[in-house]
Amino acid sequence: MPKMTGAQVVLECLKREGVDVVFGLPGGVLLPLYDAIYHSDIRHILVRHEQGAAHMADGYARSTGKVGVCIATSGPGATNLVTGIATAFMDSVPLVAITGQVNTFLIGKDAFQEADITGITMPITKHSYLLRDAKDIPLVFREAFYIARTGRPGPVLIDLPRDVTVAELEFYWPDVKLAGYNPSTRVHEMQIKRAAKDLMEAERPVIYVGGGVKFADANKELITFAEKLNAPVTTTLMGVGCFPEDHTLSLGMLGMHGTKYANFAIQESDLIMAIGARFDDRVTGKITSFAPKAKIIHIDIDPAEIGKNVRVDIPVVGDAKNALAALLKEVQAKPRSAWNDKIDQWKLDYPLKYIPDPNIIKPQYVIEKICELAPDAIITTEVGQNQMWAAQFYIHKDPRKFISSGGLGTMGYGFPAAIGAKIGNPDCDVIDIAGDGSFLMNSQELATAVVNDISVKVAILNNGCLGMVRQWQELFFGKRYSATILGRTSPDFVKLAEAYGALGLRATKPSEVESVIRTALASDKPVVMDFIINPMEKVSPMVPAGAAISEILDLEWCEETEISAMDKMLVSGRYVSREECA
Amino acid sequence: MKHTIAVILENKSGALSRIAGLFSRRSFNIDSLSVGATDNPDYSRMTISVRGDRVVLEQVIKQLSKLINVIRVSELDPAESLERELAVIKVSTDRENRAEIMQLVDIFRAKIIDVSARSMIIEVTGDEEKIDAIVLLFRQFGIKEMARTGKVSMVRGTRVIKA
C-alpha cells in the first residue's frame, strides 16, 4: 500500500465515517490539512468565526442525526470553538471538533499560537485526544466518531499537531475496541415490568419527555405508547417536537415558561415517567416541591443522570426507543379517564395567550404567522424571550425541527445553527427566530450564508433590548434597566443584511408582518426580517426562580408611563432614570 | 461518611487530569488519592477516599464510570478490605527524647530510615488510623516535615478488581 500523509489519512477517515461536509477556518498549523481538503471531495464551508463553525456543525448534527464536524486552527482558532463545544456538550449533540496544534516538539513550550485545548475543553467534551503519533490517526478518528454518536451523544475533540499531519503512514481501518466504554442500550426486563405495572395502576400519569427521545429517534414509539395508555405528554425545551403539539394528549412544554396545564399536571400527577430528560432546574422549579404526589420512573441512557437531581422510584437505564418498545409490549390499552378530562379542562381554562394589538407588532403574532406560512420549517432560536416565544407559539410536530441551545443558553447559536441545518436539509425552510441582541453575536456568518447560497431566514424580534434580562429587571430589580437597553437602530438590520448581499426586510406594523414573511420565504437568498416589536412584551406565564412550578404567574401588560420611558431609552440607546424621564 | 473506591484506568495522556477535574468540577470531596502501576503496564490503579452520603457516592461512581479511560470503578467495603498507607515523618530529636522516640517506633513497628544530630526520619505503614495515631504522638517532639502516600486498598480473599 502506498504511503499517505497524516492529513490525507484524516480526510480518508472522514470520508469513511460518512462525513460530507465540514465547517472550519484555516491557519498556520492547518496548512497541510487544508491542502488535503483542497484535493478532497468533502465539502468545506468556510466560516467567518470559529464559533460559527461549531454551531453550524451542531445545527447540522441536530437536524440530520449525523455527526457534525468543525475544524479550527491552533490557539485562538481552537479557543473560539469553546462556546460551541460547550453548547453541544450540554445538549448531548454528536460533534467531532478537529483543532490544529503546534508541532509535537513545541508542545508545552508556549509556542506561537499554542493553547492547551484538550485541557481547556476537558470538562465540556465527552472525550478528547491529543494525537502525538500519525500511526494512531485512523484509530483515533474511528474511536472519536464512535464515542460522539453512541450512548449519550456528545462532542469529542481531536487535537492534531502539525507534524502529525505531514508524517507518512500506511492507511488502515481498525475496529473500535474500547475497554472503558460500553454504552448499554438494552433495557433491564425486570425494571420494564415494574414500570409497566405502575403505569397500569396509575390514575394520573404524565409522560415527561426530553431530548433523549429525539436522539434515539423514538418519537413514533412515544406516540403509540402515549395513545395506548391515554397518557398526557409534556416536553422540555430539548424535547420540543418529540410529541406533536397538535395532538390531544400534548401538554406542550413544562417548567419556567411552560404551559400552566403542563405544570399543573405534573404537580397533581401520581406517576411521572421521565424519558431522556434530566430534571433540570428550569424544569423542576423548587426541587423539593416538584411533583409531590408522584412516583417517578426515569428512563435514560446515561446512568449518571438517574438519581442526580431527584429521587427515582424505578430507574431504567437504556435507549429511549428500546425502552418504549419494551414497555409497549408490557402494557394494556387504557381508556380515557377523569384525568384526561381534568387536563382538557385546564387546557381550556389556561391556554397560552397574549394580548393582540392592532398597532404594534406582538412577537407571538409573528411566530403564529410564521407557523401558518411555514408549518413544516426547521426552527432554530437564539436565546432569551425569542427562544421562549418560538417554543410556545409555533406548533412543533417534528423532533428534529426545533433546534435551540437549551442547556448552555448560548446567544448567537441560532443563526449559525440554522446555516448548518439548511446544509443538512436543503429542501426545508430553515428559520432562525432571533433577538436583536443575540443575532449580533454571530451576524458575521451572513457572509458565509451569502457566499455559499444558503438561503436561511432570520426573523429578528427586535425589541431594542436584551429582552429576557430586561424582563427580570422589570419584575425583580425595580425596573432599573442596567445594561440591557440596546436602542432601536443599533444597527439597521436591513442595511446590515444588504451590506452582506442578503435580503433585508422590515415590518413596523402588524399589517406588514405577513407580507414580509411571504417575501422572505419566496426568496432564494438569505433573508433578515426585522420585526419591530413591542419592547415591553414579557414571556408569560412564568414560574419565578425558586418557586414551585405550580406557582406559575400570568404577567400583565405595562402601564403607559413605563412604555413612554422605554421609548425614550430606545431612542437614546441607554438607560434613562425616572427623574430624567419625567 | 467516608468511602473507598478503587479505579482501574488506562495509562493514557489526560486520564489522570480527567479524574482530578471531575472531582473539582462536580464538587466531590476527596480525602486522599493515590495512584500507581498494576501488574498490567497498560493500566494504573487509583484508590480514592471520598466523603459524602450514598447519593454522592453513587454519583461519584457513575460519573467516574462515564470517563472513557476508566475501565472499572469499585467501592471497597471497609469490613472486607485491607488498607495501607505509608508515611515518612521527620521528627526533631535531641539527646533526651531519642530513646523515647525509638521506643514508640518499636511499638508501632515503624522504621528509622535516617538519623542526624537534630532529627530522624521515620517510616511507618498501616491503615489511616495507625498513621494518624503515630503522627499525633510525634507531635510532642516536633514534626519538621511529613509526607503521606494516601492509602491503597484491596479486598481480602479471592475477589479481584482488575481491568
Ligand SMILES: Cc1ncc(C[n+]2csc(CCOP(=O)(O)OP(=O)(O)O)c2C)c(N)n1
Ligand atoms: C452568550 C450569552 N451572553 C449572555 C447571556 C445572558 N442572556 C440571556 S437572555 C439575554 C438577552 C437576549 O437578548 P436578545 O437576543 O435581544 O433576545 P430577547 O430576550 O430580547 O428576545 C442575555 C443577555 C446568554 N444567554 N448568552
